[in-house]
Amino acid sequence: MTGPSYSVAEIAARFGLETRGDAATRISSVATLARAGAGQLAFLANPRYRSQLADSAAAAVVMRAADAEGHAGTALVAADPYVAFAKIAALFDPPPPLQPGVHASAVVDASARIDPQAQVGPFTSIGERSRIAAGAVIGPGCVIGDDCVVGEGCVLVARVTLVRRVRLGQRVLVHPGAVLGADGFGLAMDAGRWIKVPQQGGVVVGDDCEIGANTTIDRGAIEDTVLGEDVRLDNQIQIGHNVRIGAHTAMAGCAAVAGSATIGSYCLVGGAAGILGHLEVCDRVMITAMSLVTSSIHEPGEYSSGTPLMPNREWRRNAARFRQLDTLARRVNAQGKPARDKED
């Protein structure tokens, strides 16, 4: 597993960074400030870790100009060290080389079209009229149903399911266990029994999206469920049918969005946060972890719900009072009234 190695000067030239110290230093991997050793590059972005800099045995460190001032070692100077580090680290984690071709075990419908420059792994099945573009990688155990499109440079890591009518743009990365295009949850109660509302839409995923492990995105009831470009979904996220998510929005693990919600661009949704259906969230909204959005949000900003964590005994006392909160408020208001003129 000997990988590539680069000099600090080469790295600086490639990413437009300045250097301090010995630019001939060779780098062959990345590490944390605390653990880096010979040949390893670390980074300092969060001021909290500044104290680790002096003791670090890293061959070189990516940091801001201000941090590099008094630093004795070799440095790569970047306006945003985390972004620079991300780009540099990618040099040492190259994607496995594309191995074009369809594995002998794959089962491909005669009407499907697979570009000769696509890679299709073992135990994969591909349905009617589906198309796999050049440079796409379909890992082992994937199921691509009917009428799907996998764009150029997409990677379906392994065991991904595209059920029906799922169209991925270019360079979409989908992690194992994700299920895109399953039936939306559409039911109508008829004479005491549920009847299923057919789900005839699809799923459209924009370029450069990332879909986490075991995340589910249902296909639309009539029209499509749509993710704009560069949407980033972590693991175990649930996206209901007809949801629309704007470009560059990111959601942390276990977030859930109910059917027909429309979410803007550049939103950040915290872990296990919930968004109810048939509402709108505008651009640049941030929802903190485990909060529940129950109505539309029209102003950018950060929103929260929930209560703080406490020792259970304290929590029990306070939570019991939550049941009486309206009564309490009425009492306070009533008590306050005669005295109101005394308040400011």
Place this chain on the structure above:
Amino acid sequence: MTGPSYSVAEIAARFGLETRGDAATRISSVATLARAGAGQLAFLANPRYRSQLADSAAAAVVMRAADAEGHAGTALVAADPYVAFAKIAALFDPPPPLQPGVHASAVVDASARIDPQAQVGPFTSIGERSRIAAGAVIGPGCVIGDDCVVGEGCVLVARVTLVRRVRLGQRVLVHPGAVLGADGFGLAMDAGRWIKVPQQGGVVVGDDCEIGANTTIDRGAIEDTVLGEDVRLDNQIQIGHNVRIGAHTAMAGCAAVAGSATIGSYCLVGGAAGILGHLEVCDRVMITAMSLVTSSIHEPGEYSSGTPLMPNREWRRNAARFRQLDTLARRVNAQGKPARDKED
């Protein structure tokens, strides 16, 4: 992909509806009021969309008699337009024709019995003593373990796992990634280490149930985990061991039910709601999204927990006060006491 087409008169006759306007109009697909065009059927159920009716280019619209009064176009009149639409839409989304037979790649234990009228897809394995009934479809990549039963007309879309002792009734629909019959989470602490409590029960799923993508239903510890008929579970739901769910209950995505809870019939459980173990919820209970049920519910009705969403700054101020709620209430009660006779 040219599909079936029907005249409005044929549709009306099939579902017992009345017509207005030109009953010879032919319908070949469904669409929303806003987007429907020639040959397309839309519906109007929610009064909110009534204003879209006049401008709709739909060939025909399913609606209530009252809405059809002044409508100039062709209408199908139904007491419940959404139910009628669901039934009509199914005409245009017929299930793929059954292709009986076992795919050459499937691995089937010699003791398993597969009806000649069942369809078993590629990369599927079927364990000892399991039985697949006529008309059942086992999609690609499914794993059916030992001692399972898949009833007539069931559809396991793809990559479904029935681990052990899972018995599905008739016409059960299971979406990709669902895992039924995994070990329940049974542990006992013994001398500082966990020991596993064997999980010897199974999972019994009634007729006409639907199980969403990546939903998990554990098998019972001693007896079975049981879903009554027509239970509808959305995606990423977790059902613990020994849970019992009554007929016609529906749960939205990411809901979770802990071990040995018993839930009644015709309940509605909102998204990401939680129900603790070893308790009972009676029939016709509705739990709103992200609420937590911590004790038994004996009265039908709607139940909730949680706090409303707010801008984060406001939320921080209010949430900090939650810590003092008991103190606050004691103070109010103490202040109120001398004044009590003045209150009503």
Place this chain on the structure above:
Amino acid sequence: MTGPSYSVAEIAARFGLETRGDAATRISSVATLARAGAGQLAFLANPRYRSQLADSAAAAVVMRAADAEGHAGTALVAADPYVAFAKIAALFDPPPPLQPGVHASAVVDASARIDPQAQVGPFTSIGERSRIAAGAVIGPGCVIGDDCVVGEGCVLVARVTLVRRVRLGQRVLVHPGAVLGADGFGLAMDAGRWIKVPQQGGVVVGDDCEIGANTTIDRGAIEDTVLGEDVRLDNQIQIGHNVRIGAHTAMAGCAAVAGSATIGSYCLVGGAAGILGHLEVCDRVMITAMSLVTSSIHEPGEYSSGTPLMPNREWRRNAARFRQLDTLARRVNAQGKPARDKED
């Protein structure tokens, strides 16, 4: 399916228990007190079920000495009847015999090493440099990527994915749909677009861990995500990159831990509870269901957040007041001030 049978005397001898009544009674399976019949062993641990003891038709019952005092039937006496029952029940649920060898359909990279005493099921793929130890069982449909290690006696039930650099200790049990070693969710915003931070760490899982169905554990960004020995994770749990979980900690279904959190030993995390990233939770902390941990916890004990469940009408009234809680508290404090000297 006739299984093994044992006399009460044999069971007592094997597990160091005392007997009451007829120790020659033969036991061939286990059941609940309420439903046990001839040849079946039940247990009484929870005093709540003591009233069922007299009417039980169980052939023998595991119970505490005190409960056995007046009991007429056959008993196995144990200090911890639940632990004893768990051990005994395992006798009647033996694991299927190991069938060493690699299924003909499996796709194994030439550089992978599979012990001749390991069992590899159908439709499984094993990547470069990965190693499968003796006694390990890789069930059907698993994907083992590059640079993984599966230790002795591990069981990957079915459809488990180890993406890259995942190292399992000995006797680790992983349920279907679990995904270990997917990319952590590392992103940096660069000129209005997300760029991916390479995830170059791995996942290390200690001996005797159990990982539930559809649970996801991401691999570390630079260093590893680490589970100590005997960690028990239920279904649909999400563990972010760089998380460290101490030995013997158990988490119930749908819990989620964000990146770089460190959790101690012997913790108990309730269902759907959340733990934010970059914080520490000390040993022996218990988090109740659906609570959210937002900062480090330094004292052992039980912690909670959330509000109690109420009928929705009541909840609406009280929840609305939560928005005014800070105002309310200020008012109470203002009102209280002149009267303060009168309080104790």
